[in-house]
Amino acid sequence: MNxxxxxxxxxxxxxxxGGSAYVFAKRSINADRTARDEESVRRKTQLAAMESEYKxxxxxxxxxTSSSRDADANSSSTDANAAATPSPSSQRSPKTRPTNPExxxxxxxxx
Numbered sequence: 001m002n003x004x005x006x007x008x009x010x011x012x013x014x015x016x017x018g019g020s021a022y023v024f025a026k027r028s029i030n031a032d033r034t035a036r037d038e039e040s041v042r043r044k045t046q047l048a049a050m051e052s053e054y055k056x057x058x059x060x061x062x063x064x065t066s067s068s069r070d071a072d073a074n075s076s077s078t079d080a081n082a083a084a085t086p087s088p089s090s091q092r093s094p095k096t097r098p099t100n101p102e103x104x105x106x107x108x109x110x111x
Contacts (some may be wrong), residue, residue, distance in 0.1 A: 002010075
């Protein structure tokens with residue numbers, strides 16, 4: 001049978017084991033949280049750097065070269081030609097209802 005002394009020893013051991021498990025779990029959770037926060041900060045910093053790089057490139061166009069000036073001239077003349085040419089959809093003939101030869105002959109004979 002259990003004595004008072006063995007009961008106290010059992011409960012004491014259980015409390016020490018529970019407390020140490022809590023401490024180790026808390027350390028592990030805090031380490032995971034710190035690593036996740038550092039990864040989040042690193043990712044945000046990287047995205048901010050990429051965004052500023054993109055904005056910098058978008059705001060400062062490259063200096064024009066002779067080939068790009070020729071391309072600009074060609075594209076502006078192409079744009080003028082495209083504006084003067086009507087689109088194929090506007091060149092379509094108006095929709096007409098197809099006639100059925102059987103209906104037209106049967107109607108004329110029925111009259």
